Amino acid sequence: MAASDARTPRERYRAQVREEVRKHAWEQIATAGASALSLNAIAKQMGLSGPALYRYFASRDELITELVTDAYRSLADTFRARAAAGTDLAGLVDTLRRWALDDPQRYFLVYGTPVPGYHAPQETTRISGEIMAVILDACAAEEPADESPGAPPSPLDAHLAEHRAWAGQHPAPPSALRLALAFWTRLHGVLSLELAGHFTGMGLDPAELYAAEARSLTGR
Amino acid sequence: MAASDARTPRERYRAQVREEVRKHAWEQIATAGASALSLNAIAKQMGLSGPALYRYFASRDELITELVTDAYRSLADTFRARAAAGTDLAGLVDTLRRWALDDPQRYFLVYGTPVPGYHAPQETTRISGEIMAVILDACAAEEPADESPGAPPSPLDAHLAEHRAWAGQHPAPPSALRLALAFWTRLHGVLSLELAGHFTGMGLDPAELYAAEARSLTGR
DNA sequence: CCCTGACGGTTATAACTTCTAACTGAAGCG
DNA sequence: CGCTTCAGTTAGAAGTTATAACCGTCAGGG
Numbered sequence: 485m486a487a488s489d490a491r492t493p494r495e496r497y498r499a500q501v502r503e504e505v506r507k508h509a510w511e512q513i514a515t516a517g518a519s520a521l522s523l524n525a526i527a528k529q530m531g532l533s534g535p536a537l538y539r540y541f542a543s544r545d546e547l548i549t550e551l552v553t554d555a556y557r558s559l560a561d562t563f564r565a566r567a568a569a570g571t572d573l574a575g576l577v578d579t580l581r582r583w584a585l586d587d588p589q590r591y592f593l594v595y596g597t598p599v600p601g602y603h604a605p606q607e608t609t610r611i612s613g614e615i616m617a618v619i620l621d622a623c624a625a626e627e628p629a630d631e632s633p634g635a636p637p638s639p640l641d642a643h644l645a646e647h648r649a650w651a652g653q654h655p656a657p658p659s660a661l662r663l664a665l666a667f668w669t670r671l672h673g674v675l676s677l678e679l680a681g682h683f684t685g686m687g688l689d690p691a692e693l694y695a696a697e698a699r700s701l702t703g704r
Numbered sequence: 705m706a707a708s709d710a711r712t713p714r715e716r717y718r719a720q721v722r723e724e725v726r727k728h729a730w731e732q733i734a735t736a737g738a739s740a741l742s743l744n745a746i747a748k749q750m751g752l753s754g755p756a757l758y759r760y761f762a763s764r765d766e767l768i769t770e771l772v773t774d775a776y777r778s779l780a781d782t783f784r785a786r787a788a789a790g791t792d793l794a795g796l797v798d799t800l801r802r803w804a805l806d807d808p809q810r811y812f813l814v815y816g817t818p819v820p821g822y823h824a825p826q827e828t829t830r831i832s833g834e835i836m837a838v839i840l841d842a843c844a845a846e847e848p849a850d851e852s853p854g855a856p857p858s859p860l861d862a863h864l865a866e867h868r869a870w871a872g873q874h875p876a877p878p879s880a881l882r883l884a885l886a887f888w889t890r891l892h893g894v895l896s897l898e899l900a901g902h903f904t905g906m907g908l909d910p911a912e913l914y915a916a917e918a919r920s921l922t923g924r
Numbered sequence: 925c926c927c928t929g930a931c932g933g934t935t936a937t938a939a940c941t942t943c944t945a946a947c948t949g950a951a952g953c954g
Numbered sequence: 955c956g957c958t959t960c961a962g963t964t965a966g967a968a969g970t971t972a973t974a975a976c977c978g979t980c981a982g983g984g
Binding site for chain 2: 959960961962963964
């Protein structure tokens, strides 16, 4: 669907090959992780010989960077599609877990261990903002059931009232900002440990843990 | 301190070299991540030539495995040392963050992106149990301030009452088990995102977020 | 219609990596 | 004192990323 609207045939072919390279790269990553991604192996799978891929990607890093932004875009699109069907927070909770379990290595490409030297491209921070905007929409729509109306603002609320640049122009009260951050950090906490296999052998169901954190967010 | 109590001089020398290899490996990991760890580079730094290190480590994987269990042991020791000075949960909260910030790549070696094929050795699950035992001690000592006494057990409590094998023989009520799991998943959620740099550029203080989650655990 | 230049793909090669094999020399131990 | 074990060496195989040089083909302008 994408990469087919190009003027010249050459550009069209080029986009098509790049697409196929990405496809094989995702297959490799899904089975062996991003660190095991091999340009040579991809070239062989495509019937090409080694250096041919360098016509399409300047380096292995550039390919991985492309995959990272692909992953970001995938999450943002999935979130937006779910939000279009109703802006309830619980829907996003389920959507996030399904997206993560659908391809764990894709999740790790976004939220996993970073390489110390690596700097993410500007694109990812932009998409990250889009993702956060969807979460904020759902959090703002949620009634603040997790505190009494007259309660004093927590220290975090005070801090968030000061530093809310990350929320962009979103008109959300501090309680919604706090809920959005809790959504992000708590679900990531359970999800990343589950995907990394830290619950296997403990004999408990990660879905149960995830559901419990979901209840802590949506006011049980 | 360690690796010096060996009978024969050969064993002593061997343990000493292995120790030095680990030292250089940790330096490399701290600056470039575990994926960039190079046996050749370590050998050169030690004035040795490539294959010499294979007398001490059967493979690169074995060295990394050693480092992973080192990291687990480091966290368990740090936790136990803190617990010996008072079994309050807040102390463990601070200890965890300091340990993580002290060497982020060491944290990722334990809780970061796993390699799909890799299977952690039995040792790590044992140490993981020790770590959880320290957390459980602190959680059991904490009064359950996060719920009213007569409240019905949550779905998670019911699940934990059934599947509490991971807690070993620890005599902790389901509420303590729940608190321990929340300690683990919530603090890891904030911490891993902070270490991965997902908060940089957002203009908010990760310590503030971490403190907020800490308050949610210790009953503010 | 033809010609030229851009571009995809090739092989060769450099500089890495992990890891094995074979050899050497020295240290430990009976 | 001698034997044996073991540390360390070089050589080399099989990978990897990446560059350089070359070749053929396709696309588009004159």
